[in-house]
């Protein structure tokens with residue numbers, strides 16, 4: 395029997411049209427660091443997105459062309475987010491914190507012809523241009539000296555001049571919902587960047603999931619502070635999801651330090667925020683030193699790395715509820731969210747909150763044991779997590795020089811023969827479908843045939859009142875193969891020594907798992923998206939740069 399339903403493609407232009415009309419009064423507020431933030435309604439964003447699309451078309455951008463953005467979170471970036479895919483081109487968000495070498499590699503791989511850049515990042519972009527032969531146009535927006543572009547062999551345009559005066563509507567094409575909409579390269583925590591190409595359909599469905607109460611569940615009564623960068627997996631889908639339901643956005647632009655973040659929360663009173671644990675650690679230190687009113691924040695989505703339970707507790711005390719989410723660039727990124735099941739008291743709900751969370755209906759999961767067998771969901775059996783679903787990648791982008799099937803690259807270590815994504819994350823799943831991650835496969839410490847979770851040790855250490863941050867990595871050991879090395883950042887004025895820290899760990903950690911190698915460091919090295927960069931710690935250890943004490 396044939397279905398009798400209409401087959402309407404799921405397109406980003408629909409999200410744009412809907413948001414800018416039905417929710418035309420909702421706002422994108424961009425922090426400027428001056429007395430007044432910039433405020434722009436969704437209706438204005440809709441008109442300006444149409445103007446941007448006209449301008450880009452005149453620059454020669456057509457269907458399927460990857461168009462770069464090198465921008466902070468701000469209203470113009472939202473315009474690009476909506477305009478570029480809606481006109482049939484591909485939004486390519488460039489991570490402005492990547493090492494220059496990687497940026498060059500990525501722009502060339504995607505063959506960007508146009509890059510829209512914030513004025514403040516021109517000192518980063520301009521010196522790279524001679525090595526970016528495909529780039530013909532740079533469109534600049536926002537404050538910042540334009541001088542670095544003087545003499546560059548590209549055409550330079552001012553965003554406002556280029557777009558103003560153009561028609562405020564655009565006849566958005568009826569695209570195939572499976573067409574490419576956005577391109578994002580993984581941040582390369584584990585090797586070369588790999589490009590993930592989202593489709594209109596995957597973005598649309600993912601946005602609906604973000605809006606479900608079990609995920610972020612925001613409405614037009616909410617304002618979300620989008621700290622997670624728009625160059626980090628589509629800011630976790632928020633710019634699209636908000637346009638679907640009229641959620642107001644508060645955009646920090648380049649003001650991502652704890653001080654300004656505290657100030658914008660206090661004055662703009664967002665009800666929700668999204669950021670990685672590092673940001674919340676920094677903000678906690680800030681408000682501990684200079685108390686600020688964070689009480690408008692009813693919920694916070696925290697992900698990208700494991701949320702230390704001690705951090706969750708500290709924010710509970712401030713009346714801010716952190717809700718952990720787990721995902722990946724390859725998953726658009728939303729996988730699990732850690733809301734406890736219904737009917738539980740706060741105390742009963744706690745063990746659920748510290749897990750990575752439950753899978754939504756569209757994301758299927760399975761655990762694969764070391765021998766390749768599928769493991770049961772018993773909350774104990776530990777294996778590598780594999781996932782599949784309509785917003786999960788099936789391949790990586792082969793690059794602009796490829797076409798047809800060649801565009802789809804499926805390295806064995808990432809995609810199973812039967813079409814699942816291998817996440818590289820290790821953990822267990824409970825009978826109720828709650829995921830607990832114990833590590834990344836490559837960060838697990840393999841000691842004498844047993845596995846030690848680096849994340850468990852870090853969380854236990856970070857519960858110590860004098861520890862600001864802790865990162866644990868595997869180091870070679872003659873007897874056991876590998877052993878944990880604990881690197882610790884102490885709070886100011888801390889007096890605890892290694893023996894005391896080890897004794898503290900021994901209260902919750904099995905004896906054979908306790909690290910015997912310790913080092914105090916000034917700061918945990920972070921990746922471009924704020925995660926612990928363990929490969930840097932491992933290298934520092936190997937190069938003898940750490941002052942290691944055996945305890």
Ligand code: ADP
Pocket residue numbers: 580581582583584627696697698699700701718719720721722723724750817818819831833834923925
């Ligand atoms: P990269 O792989 O370049 O760091 P991603 O942002 O895609 O870029 O990282 C995804 C990975 O981040 C996941 O595979 C997982 O290891 C880690 N991660 C994300 N969220 C969580 C979380 N809530 N708890 C533990 N790990 C997480």
